[in-house]
Amino acid sequence: MTTFPFSDYIITGIFCLVVATTVAGALVAALSTRIIRGVTGLMICCLGLAGLYYFLNSPFLALMEILIYVGAVCVTIIFGVMLAEPDEPAGSESRSHYLLWGGLALLVSAVVFATVASLSLHGPWAAPAERVTDGSIRAIGLSLLTTYSMAFELISLVLFVAIIGALVIARAGRTKE
Amino acid sequence: MSNLLSIEPVRILTYLVGICAFVGANAAYLVLAERKIAGRIQRRPGPNEAGYGGWMQPFADVLKLFAKQVMIPPGTDILLYCAAPLMVMAPPLMCLAVVPFGESLVARNLDIGLLFVFAFGSINVMALMLGGWASRNKYSIISAARVVSQNVAYEIPMLLVVITLLMVAGTLDLNELIRQQAGGFWNWNLLRVWVNPLMPVTFIIFFICMLAETNRAPFDMAESESELVAGAFTEYGGMGFGVFFMAEYSNIVLGCCLGTVLFLGGWQSPLPLAALSGPLWGPVWFLLKMYALIFTVMLVRWTFPRTQFYGLLNLSWKILIPLSLFSLLLTGAMMKLPLVLQRLF
Numbered sequence: 001m002t003t004f005p006f007s008d009y010i011i012t013g014i015f016c017l018v019v020a021t022t023v024a025g026a027l028v029a030a031l032s033t034r035i036i037r038g039v040t041g042l043m044i045c046c047l048g049l050a051g052l053y054y055f056l057n058s059p060f061l062a063l064m065e066i067l068i069y070v071g072a073v074c075v076t077i078i079f080g081v082m083l084a085e086p087d088e089p090a091g092s093e094s095r096s097h098y099l100l101w102g103g104l105a106l107l108v109s110a111v112v113f114a115t116v117a118s119l120s121l122h123g124p125w126a127a128p129a130e131r132v133t134d135g136s137i138r139a140i141g142l143s144l145l146t147t148y149s150m151a152f153e154l155i156s157l158v159l160f161v162a163i164i165g166a167l168v169i170a171r172a173g174r175t176k177e
Numbered sequence: 178m179s180n181l182l183s184i185e186p187v188r189i190l191t192y193l194v195g196i197c198a199f200v201g202a203n204a205a206y207l208v209l210a211e212r213k214i215a216g217r218i219q220r221r222p223g224p225n226e227a228g229y230g231g232w233m234q235p236f237a238d239v240l241k242l243f244a245k246q247v248m249i250p251p252g253t254d255i256l257l258y259c260a261a262p263l264m265v266m267a268p269p270l271m272c273l274a275v276v277p278f279g280e281s282l283v284a285r286n287l288d289i290g291l292l293f294v295f296a297f298g299s300i301n302v303m304a305l306m307l308g309g310w311a312s313r314n315k316y317s318i319i320s321a322a323r324v325v326s327q328n329v330a331y332e333i334p335m336l337l338v339v340i341t342l343l344m345v346a347g348t349l350d351l352n353e354l355i356r357q358q359a360g361g362f363w364n365w366n367l368l369r370v371w372v373n374p375l376m377p378v379t380f381i382i383f384f385i386c387m388l389a390e391t392n393r394a395p396f397d398m399a400e401s402e403s404e405l406v407a408g409a410f411t412e413y414g415g416m417g418f419g420v421f422f423m424a425e426y427s428n429i430v431l432g433c434c435l436g437t438v439l440f441l442g443g444w445q446s447p448l449p450l451a452a453l454s455g456p457l458w459g460p461v462w463f464l465l466k467m468y469a470l471i472f473t474v475m476l477v478r479w480t481f482p483r484t485q486f487y488g489l490l491n492l493s494w495k496i497l498i499p500l501s502l503f504s505l506l507l508t509g510a511m512m513k514l515p516l517v518l519q520r521l522f
Contacts, residue, residue, distance in 0.1 A: 005186065034254070036254070036257070036307075036310055036311075037254070037256070037257065040257060040260075040307065043303060059287075059289060060289055060292070063289060063292045063293055063296040064292075064296070066296040066297065066299070066300070067292070067295055067296040067299055070299060070300055070303065071296065071298075071299025071300065071302070071303070071332075072299070072329075072332075074303060075299075075302055075303055075306070075325055075328075075329065076329070078303075078306060078310075078325065079322075079325050079326070079329070082310075082318075082321070082322055082325075136288075137288075137289060137349060
């Protein structure tokens with residue numbers, strides 16, 4: 001197997017494409033007034049994120065991102081949207097109201113962004129001495145069931161509580177008279 | 178030849194063209210095969226005018242679809258309406274890149290190939306649903322809702338069955354999965370009853386789930402012609418409709434490829450004879466098994482009537498999921514019990 005010609009340029013190009021997909025998806029998700037387009041934007045954003053994970057040398061995480069976030073979470077959100085209301089753009093709120101909440105949201109997100117950015121730029125990063133795992137599925141599985149088994153079990157507990165909660169909510173309207 | 182193929186750009190281009198041609202030819206001729214089989218089952222000849230025995234029919238169909246005007250009905254969500262056919266066609270094309278048709282006849286052998294197929298396969302639901310939703314047609318929207326609930330319901334037993342298999346195999350590499358099934362048809366996962374006596378049942382669950390995931394009869398709720406006109410594709414005409422149709426057949430091909438790899442030993446020959454195995458025989462066996470599965474899919478479609486929607490969901494939640502969970506537990510127990518007993522005594 002020989003190396004691909006201009007592979008550096010191609011890899012850079014694909015990386016830019018992935019970043020652009022993530023940002024564009026996020027923008028569509030945030031700016032769109034139709035909720036169904038918003039979910040589609042979220043899906044595109046997740047696809048881009050999967051690409052970023054791939055560039056961080058974890059293809060397993062990338063595929064899981066697609067399987068879970070695109071295949072399950074977005075579909076479930078859309079299912080919720082379908083059950084909730086017809087997708088007409090809402091235009092009843094007054095403009096000043098709109099501006100107030102938008103400004104507030106902008107302020108909060110700017111503060112959060114600035115904090116995270118300054119932390120990541122100036123904070124102390126403990127560099128690991130050597131690579132802890134090789135990132136293979138075997139290593140991930142072993143660490144999930146040994147070192148991180150507590151967190152793993154706690155996540156399943158969270159999901160369990162969510163399912164029970166959903167059942168309770170869904171059950172409310174179903175009692176027999 | 179092999180020298181030329183080892184040059185990476187040539188290799189990629191060859192497989193890209195090859196997979197596209199494979200998908201296109203399959204979509205075209207499986208439609209013809211389906212119509213012929215339907216005709217045979219209903220005691221009529223099926224398409225027999227174009228060419229000898231109707232073999233030119235796909236060309237005529239494709240020409241007709243291409244010649245039709247692409248119309249975008251007013252009131253649709255244009256962006257999503259146009260994106261849906263693209264999104265429905267791309268995943269099966271991507272997934273075929275990791276399917277090993279022969280021991281070395283695979284575009285890209287990933288060590289997480291199975292996960293790759295399931296990850297990209299899950300986008301299919303989203304595309305059908307967006308197509309139905311963007312059409313702004315009552316029939317399409319009902320169909321979109323059905324697609325989602327059906328696919329969510331059947332994804333669970335499908336993944337449970339595959340996890341059962343993975344516990345035994347211990348790998349996500351499709352080629353490695355096939356290599357483990359070497360040495361005659363009694364070593365195929367389908368008949369490995371000493372690993373788990375429920376293995377044949379597991380295969381049947383997988384097959385039913387595959388039918389449901391590809392929206393085939395008797396589970397074609399999404400496109401039930403007699404109730405919903407054409408379901409999610411009602412508002413699509415010309416090549417838009419054609420792409421949806423192609424995607425449906427590509428998904429069937431992909432599903433049957435997966436069934437072949439997981440349960441029927443992929444490119445392994447059914448008898449462990451040196452004369453029947455080798456790099457040339459591999460693809461032959463693979464394609465034979467795959468087309469046998471596809472034939473079964475078509476036979477099922479034209480033999481069984483469409484189930485009711487409640488029947489469909491009940492089958493999944495009340496029968497298939499408990500059964501596949503039980504099979505999962507049984508496999509785990511059969512793998513670990515000997516070890517536990519050994520330690521105790």
